[in-house]
Amino acid sequence: MPTPAHKGNTLKFTPKELIALGIFTAVYTVIYMAFNMLGAVAPILQLVGATLAALLNGITFMLFLTRVRHAGLITLMALLLGILVTIAGHHPISIVTALVAGIAADVIASRGGYRATVPTVVAYGVFNLWVSGGYLPLLFMRDSVLSEYRRQMGDQWADAFNALFSPAVIILLIIGTVVVGMIGGWIGRRALSKHFERAGLA
Template structure:
């Protein structure tokens, strides 16, 4: 790739913004299942499936370095602005750099590596629950202010190191299903974009 073909342009940034908004809206809609505390544990799994086609289509449209990192950081930054702790964007940045590295190995045009990059990206939402283990008091304070004491106490009983492991495993499984679903639904787009 020449430098001009690898540099992000205004239209790429617009595409990142549009897809970022779509991704966030879908994440928020799926996140409504979290009003029932036990279902909050399955939130990353379910959204891993839903988000697959969105992110894979985005990767087909913008095959340039750092596009995925910028796209992937939009939601965590919004979450932080809405009251989540710094852990969310911090974990997201590390996760997105790993996903970017995977995508780079595939030269941004490998469907296999793009799918793997998405599976890694799908674990970002786990940081929402990870806050309860790493920054417990702060997270409980924020949750109680937003959802009430009863909800907070119910969620508190569910969060443990073991359950957090299941949450991450679920996110990987959901991301894998989402990646394959995206591949199936968007095959024509991949062929048109020259992704194999």
């Protein structure tokens, strides 16, 4: 697919870009929340839900990039996601991790004009690190987090969560987030070229 000319790395967004930001952030959030609700059934399903959400949202992210012409929109999407999950109950560090992941993804995607396959796939992998804010508190305030889970979900659920999400698993999970994200990005690119572009939607 040819790479359209990019308008540069300015932060002057168009109304269409801001509308696209709102729409695709909403779609991303609905998919993320829907799959993560599986975790309420059993902690192991949290991993399954997070993986499925990251894979499916690869399509959401790649469609979003077809509307991006200026640097900063990926960062804004990540920041909005961080704020939304913080409002929903995550630790405020989620805002920090989202901002860092968003900036890094923005820089990477911009190297290919927000259109080239490899930079956008890698960018989505890095973008997915925004979710690490939900896991990092388990490394430095574990007792407090588990106490809250016991209050909300009950002892059995909290014990299963504690056994599954050891510090070593948390670190591997954060690394795996990037890998799964890149797979999701590749799926998104394939869907873009096979279906959405042919249908004139991208």
